[in-house]
Amino acid sequence: MRWFLHKLAMMFGAEPRRPSDTEETDAAREMKAFKKTKEQVEKRKALIQDEHDHPVVSHKWRNLRWLSIIVINAMFVVSFAWDVQLVEGSLTASRFLGFHMADPNAALQVTLAFKDLMLNLVIGTVTVLLLWWIVGGRAFCAWACPYHLLAEWAEAIHLWLNSKGWVKDHPFHRGLRVVLWVIFMVLAFVTGYTVFEYINPVGILSRALIYGPTVALVWVIFLLGVEIFFSRRFWCRYVCPIGLTYGITGAVAPVQVKYDLSKCLHEGECRKVCLVPHVLEITKMGYASDTEEFIGPDCTRCGLCVDVCPQEALSFTMRGLDKIL
Amino acid sequence: MTDTPDKAAKPRKRLTRRELERRRVLLRSIGAGFVAVTAGLVGLYPVVRRVFDRLRPPGALDEQKFLASCIKCGQCVQVCPVQAIRLGDGDEGYGLGVPYIDARAQACDFSCDAVQCVLACPTGALSHGIATKEEVTMGLARLARPDACLAMRGEGFKGTARGPDFAGLLRYEEIDRWEPQPIASYEYDLEICDLCVRECPIENAISLEPVSDAAGETRFRPVVHDACVGCGTCEMICPAEPAAIVVDTELALARGA
Numbered sequence: 172m173r174w175f176l177h178k179l180a181m182m183f184g185a186e187p188r189r190p191s192d193t194e195e196t197d198a199a200r201e202m203k204a205f206k207k208t209k210e211q212v213e214k215r216k217a218l219i220q221d222e223h224d225h226p227v228v229s230h231k232w233r234n235l236r237w238l239s240i241i242v243i244n245a246m247f248v249v250s251f252a253w254d255v256q257l258v259e260g261s262l263t264a265s266r267f268l269g270f271h272m273a274d275p276n277a278a279l280q281v282t283l284a285f286k287d288l289m290l291n292l293v294i295g296t297v298t299v300l301l302l303w304w305i306v307g308g309r310a311f312c313a314w315a316c317p318y319h320l321l322a323e324w325a326e327a328i329h330l331w332l333n334s335k336g337w338v339k340d341h342p343f344h345r346g347l348r349v350v351l352w353v354i355f356m357v358l359a360f361v362t363g364y365t366v367f368e369y370i371n372p373v374g375i376l377s378r379a380l381i382y383g384p385t386v387a388l389v390w391v392i393f394l395l396g397v398e399i400f401f402s403r404r405f406w407c408r409y410v411c412p413i414g415l416t417y418g419i420t421g422a423v424a425p426v427q428v429k430y431d432l433s434k435c436l437h438e439g440e441c442r443k444v445c446l447v448p449h450v451l452e453i454t455k456m457g458y459a460s461d462t463e464e465f466i467g468p469d470c471t472r473c474g475l476c477v478d479v480c481p482q483e484a485l486s487f488t489m490r491g492l493d494k495i496l
Numbered sequence: 497m498t499d500t501p502d503k504a505a506k507p508r509k510r511l512t513r514r515e516l517e518r519r520r521v522l523l524r525s526i527g528a529g530f531v532a533v534t535a536g537l538v539g540l541y542p543v544v545r546r547v548f549d550r551l552r553p554p555g556a557l558d559e560q561k562f563l564a565s566c567i568k569c570g571q572c573v574q575v576c577p578v579q580a581i582r583l584g585d586g587d588e589g590y591g592l593g594v595p596y597i598d599a600r601a602q603a604c605d606f607s608c609d610a611v612q613c614v615l616a617c618p619t620g621a622l623s624h625g626i627a628t629k630e631e632v633t634m635g636l637a638r639l640a641r642p643d644a645c646l647a648m649r650g651e652g653f654k655g656t657a658r659g660p661d662f663a664g665l666l667r668y669e670e671i672d673r674w675e676p677q678p679i680a681s682y683e684y685d686l687e688i689c690d691l692c693v694r695e696c697p698i699e700n701a702i703s704l705e706p707v708s709d710a711a712g713e714t715r716f717r718p719v720v721h722d723a724c725v726g727c728g729t730c731e732m733i734c735p736a737e738p739a740a741i742v743v744d745t746e747l748a749l750a751r752g753a
Contacts, residue, residue, distance in 0.1 A: 251574050263593075264569035264618045271618055277567050281619055284564040291618045292567070344525040351529055355536065362540055363564040369539025369592050370532060374568060378583060378593055382570055387586030390535070409525070410532055 174460045178450070178467035182418050184346025187452035190460035198462045202432055206456075215436050222438075222481045232474025232487075239314045247381050262315070262377035263368070264295060271295035276416040277374070280359040280367060300420050306472065308421015312407065312414050313446075313473035317380065318372045318391070322407055325398045332399070341402045343409040345449070352412040372406065373413060404446055414471075422468035425490045428477065430454060432462045434484035441476035441485060451476060454484070465490075542589030550596035551728060551745050553581050554604060554632040555614040555622040559747055565621040568593030572613035572622060578665040578676050580604040581613060597634075599728025599743050604634075606697045606727065607667040607676045630698060635726030635745045637692075637702065639718055645740035646689035647704060647716040653689040656680050657733050664732055666695060679733065692718050692730035692741050699723065702730060 174194040181187060190199075205211060247265070250257040259266045263277040273295030282288060303311045312319050332338040355367040368374055372391045379385050398405045407414060430453055437456045442448045450467035453459045466476075466485075476485045543563060553572050556562045572595050573581045580602045584590045595613075597604055606629040614622040626632060642648050657679050658664065665676040684691065688704070696702050701724040704716040718730070718741060728743045 259574045259616070260569040260571040260618070264567045264571065266571065266616075266618070273567065273618060281565055281567050285561065285619070287565075289565070289618075289620050291620070295618060341524060342521055343528055344521050347525040347529050351532055354529075354533055358533075358536065358540075362544065363560060364540055364543055364591075365564075365566075365568070366536040366540050368568055369586070370535045374593060375586075378568070378570060382573060382583055385583075385585045387592055390586065405528075409528065 174464075179422060181345075181449050181467055182415070182422075182469040183349050184344060187449045187458070189458050194460050196461045199432060199459055202462050203457060203459075218482070219436055219438060222436075227481060229478045232478050236314055236473060237320060240317060240320045243315045244317050244377070244380055247377065251381050261374065261381050262317075263374050264292075270298060272299050274373075274413065275300055275420065276413040277365065277368065277371075279416070280356065280365040283356055283360040284363050284365050286360075286363075303417060304420050304424050305426065306421075307424040307426040307470065308417045308419070309414055309469065309471040310421065310424075310426065311417045312411075313471035316373055316413075317376045319407065319471075321376070321391070321395060322398055322404055325395045326404055329399045329403050333403075338400050343402060343405070345409060347409045348411065348415050351410060352415050355412055367412060371413070373411075407446055418469050424468075425492075426472060427465040427488055427490055428470055428472060428474075429486050429488040430459065430464055430466055431484045431486070432459045432464075434482045435459075436482055436484075438481075440479045440481065444475040444479050446471055446473060446475075539586070539592055543591055546747065549745055549748055550584075550590050551599055551634050551726065551743060553595050553597060553613045553622055554606075554611050554629070554634060554725075554727070555617075555624075555626045556634070557621060557623050562621050563591055563594065565619045566591070566594050567619050567621070569618065570595070571616040571618060575608070575612040575616045576604070577607045577612070578602055578605060578667075597728060599731045600739060601732070602664045603728035603730075603732035605666050605676070605695075605729045605732075607665070629725065629727075630723070632725040632727065633746065634728070635743045636749060637720045637724050637726065637728075637730050637741055637743050639720070639740060640742045641736065641738070641740045642717070644736040644738075645718065646736065647718060648709075648740075650713065650715050651689060653684055653686045653691065653735055656683060657691055657735050666729070666733070667697075688716055689735065690716070690718075691733045691735060695729055695733045697727060697729055698725055701725065 174190055177185070177188070246258050247261060249255060250259055257268065262274060264273040266272065271291050271294045273292050275296050278292050278296040281292065329338060333340060358366040370390060372394055375385065375387045375391055379388055394406050435454055437454065439454070441454055442451045445451050447469045450470045453464065453466065474487065477487060552562055557565065570583055570593070573583060580597050581595045582598060584592055584594045584596055586592045590596060611626065611629060611632065614624060614626060639645060646653055660680050662680045664679045666679050667676045668682060671677055690704050693702050693704050700721055702718055702720050705719045706714050707717045709715045726743045730741045731739045731743050734741050
């Protein structure tokens with residue numbers, strides 16, 4: 172439980188750390204000791220060499236995810252463009268086949284600004300929270316958010332420039348996101364206006380896709396510029412309050428990425444591709460608390476680590492369901 | 497800095513570098529937070545100062561409440577049969593993603609009959625308190641340029657109201673009850689121009705009243721009555737350029753009062 176609270180705290184900006192003696196299970200302690208035996212170290216080296224000799228590249232989850240983002244956003248676009256009324260509205264609020272849907276973050280701000288509960292909004296928010304809770308809260312980020320897709324491409328450019336030594340990644344404190352979340356909620360309440368929506372690239376992009384390009388897209392381009400030239404995944408990692416709202420939602424979600432200590436060779440490939448690498452600190456030698464555990468609640472379930480892990484130490488799982496099957 | 501023994505200097509220096517990096521990250525984060533909040537406030541400023549003056553869609557709550565409750569989804573845009581509703585852009589200053597109506601370009605002519613935008617609104621920013629077009633209060637029409645008014649000048653009107661290139665739509669019931677027609681496709685031939693009265697979708701909102709001008713000749717003046725809801729159809733159809741009759745928003749009316 173304390174270990175889970177630590178993972179929760181990491182989402183709010185806490186630094187990753189090793190598990191304490193009481194947080195570490197005996198099985199994990201045993202396995203870590205076993206992995207450090209000379210024979211096992213040799214075996215691991217051989218395996219890593221084999222990986223380098225026969226690299227396997229998979230983009231299964233990434234491709235599925237990109238398809239999901241494109242299909243979800245295309246449904247909005249097509250609904251309006253061809254008047255098929257599949258999902259009316261945009262990502263901030265919509266009707267899916269007539270059922271209300273609302274972005275929990277936008278809905279919370281509107282409620283604070285308006286200081287009144289609106290039934291339709293409550294229904295829409297609860298529906299959306301429930302849907303995204305099942306697949307893991309921040310799964311919204313990786314599987315639906317149009318900005319996420321653009322940011323992934325910006326990230327690729329950033330990494331390429333970085334490999335050439337032309338740009339450097341400037342990290343920020345992850346607590347910034349929490350502070351901004353609070354500030355924007357307070358601002359909504361005090362000013363009676365959803366201040367955050369002015370700089371919300373998700374809303375701007377979603378509306379631009381559906382209703383046509385706007386001047387506001389300049390802000391989105393600026394953010395992508397920051398991510399390419401200054402700080403890797405700046406918005407999603409350090410700023411986006413929507414990500415935090417969904418992260419809180421999915422803290423104890425059914426769909427999780429499971430880490431298997433016994434299979435892990437501790438190469439750190441997963442941490443290199445991850446949007447929120449602090450959730451994968453447990454894959455460092457000595458950092459896991461148990462032989463099998465779920466990575467942190469900040470995880471977007473993007474599956475990049477699942478794709479990249481050569482030993483299948485990371486996998487998608489349904490909480491509880493894997494034991495039944 | 498002070499009386500640190502030399503022995504401890506080395507490890508302390510290493511620690512300092514780490515601390516420096518941490519401080520840099522922290523300062524950078526504070527800077528970024530400042531920029532993000534400031535950028536948000538840039539969007540708030542014109543809204544608070546009310547530098548905008550736009551017609552809001554039918555059923556909109558009073559401006560302040562409307563801005564608070566609008567979730568900027570654009571569902572009202574999607575249901576409007578004449579696409580009168582547009583969303584404010586980031587540089588326009590009346591709320592990014594907040595709907596408004598530019599009546600001169602495309603007025604709300606109530607082609608939908610039952611205020612569809614109100615039904616579509618998920619937050620009640622367009623209040624569900626109204627159910628008919630007669631209950632709408634968007635603003636009030638006003639003959640702003642009586643000298644330009646064709647009726648006031650005693651002139652008739654022949655041709656299409658706003659020229660062949662005008663993209664606006666209007667419901668002409670005698671042509672099609674359900675499909676709004678391009679105004680550019682409808683030819684008028686009027687002895688005295690009464691387009692604003694003729695096309696007004698609200699009963700008893702506007703009428704032509706005889707007045708005598710300076711020379712003692714009888715002319716007709718469009719007079720706006722209390723029933724006017726401020727939909728802007730008169731402003732859209734007015735063939736004078738710029739329109740002789742315009743709609744004052746509720747905000748402008750409150751300012752004027």
